[in-house]
Amino acid sequence: MSGPKPGQKTVLITGCTPGGIGHALCMEFHANGVHVIATARNPAVLSEMAAIGMTTLALDVTKKESIKTCHDEVAKITGGKLDFLVNNAGRTHTHPATDLDIDDVRETFETNVFGVMAMCAAFSDLLINSKGLIINIASLAAITPYVFGSAYCATKGAVASYSRTLRLELKPFGVRVMVAMTGTVRSQIASKTHRTLPPNSIYQRVKELFEKRLTFSQNNATVKTEDYAKKLVANALKPEWPLILRSWFGRADWFWAGGWAGKVWFATWFGEWLLDTALYRLIGMNKLEKVLREEQRQKKLT
Template sequence: MGPKPGQKSVLITGCTPGGIGHALALEFHAKGLHVIATARRTSVLTELADMGMSTLALDVTNAESIKTCHSQVGSITGGTLDILVNNAGRTHTHPATDIDLDDVRETFETNVFGVMAMCAAFADQLIAARGLIVNIASLAAVTPYAFGSVYCASKGAVVSYSRALRLELKPFGVRVTVAMAGTVRSQIASKTHRTLPAGSIYQRVAHLFERRLTFSQNNATVRTEDFASQLVRDVLRSEAPLFFRSWFGRPDWFWAGGMARLAWVGTCVGEWILDTVLYRMIRLNELEAVLRKEAEQKKLK
């Protein structure tokens, strides 16, 4: 069952229950849009289907899956798409000196290349609707989350890509909003399987690394529903002139979630404030103390 006459459509990637995508699906549905929710396995979307949403299988790292989804969406909507929300993502917490490049490539396949592939594939339907792309980025794009260099890099790439995409699609009437998400309750950090390799220089403070694995879920974390409510409210605003957009219209930038205000101020004041705050929040000053003690012990031998 497709959209009713005059009803706008929204396609959301990564709608597994417990995450931001699922909360966005519920919020857009509550606001009267026809939601097309996607996940790798449609079996996890039964609740959304029962509510009247369209549910499709989609793996954003697989070209054939994207092609099939594009065709299915066209059949549902008649060839247009009002809003595309690129939410599917993968966390990646490891010291920069301990990364495995195959693991890094997997993260970039989902967080970066998947976003690019979806925008390219659905450009025709978005142009037909003069629609909106919402790319879910992260404060990690502009903040030095220690032990998160790969994730930071992937979200930084999304931000840079989105800025250029915004200008390229402007002549076609398609808008691009970048959601700078702070700490939000989500399933993205629920898998704490990563461990430090035996020879890691951070084995001295392995407890700090283990604490960092769930950092986003334990530091000023905002409820997923609240984040989704704010985002949907803002992207459904009517258009406004560029200068007034951030206050009255669809924003080019959306900052919300735990520590979003601090990060925004940091981008204005200077990176030193973010470096100082994050260094102490991750407690890397404890590593300094350990290294000093080791140096002192060496001198005594």
């Protein structure tokens, strides 16, 4: 296992299975001369990355013991420092709020929220030693009413709020926190944990809308994974600027990229009514209104 060269910056990225955002970020950081520590629950899938000089380690962000083992190995490899921590590991969750299985929701929070919190706490010492940068991969879902995605939206909203506070807590130690407000990006996340509507769901009336929603992120203004990675890494590697100038010149506190990112950012200036209206019609919930009105009409006729 190769390690960083003297003076070479290091980055640890979670959730690096090929085909996803984590893998693309690994390749882009590597191309920019940063020593990459790529992680996955099964490091065997990272063999090609190891072959080109990256360090590959096993890591399950939902397991305390796995995080500790990874931390200790990283500390040995880097000499007790870490320049970048990218919390990318995530789990999709598309299901109507009225059909949620709470045990399933807990698993999503374990990965998307508690895993992020645990990684930041565990690696804070290495980041403080290098005055590093934490990049938490959030989503536009953190601030949009992403229909049939209430559980996922809640996890990304939690990451955004947590990161905002973490930023202030770590500021005295010279550690920065960036939140990546990620739009639609080509990845494998929508292909995992395929859920179905229960037979008694109130949304069986518009089952086709739910089925379409399952892969929405991969079919609507979806940006190539590599293009997203190039933008994020380029921003992460910028020099530090004073707070008031960060958004234009330096490493951003809030990084917006991916499909719909610019439009959603713009819409936030007009109030939540605009996003509510847009998402309601985009998903097709007005069709459900028509179906319900027709059901009421039929009842009156009988």
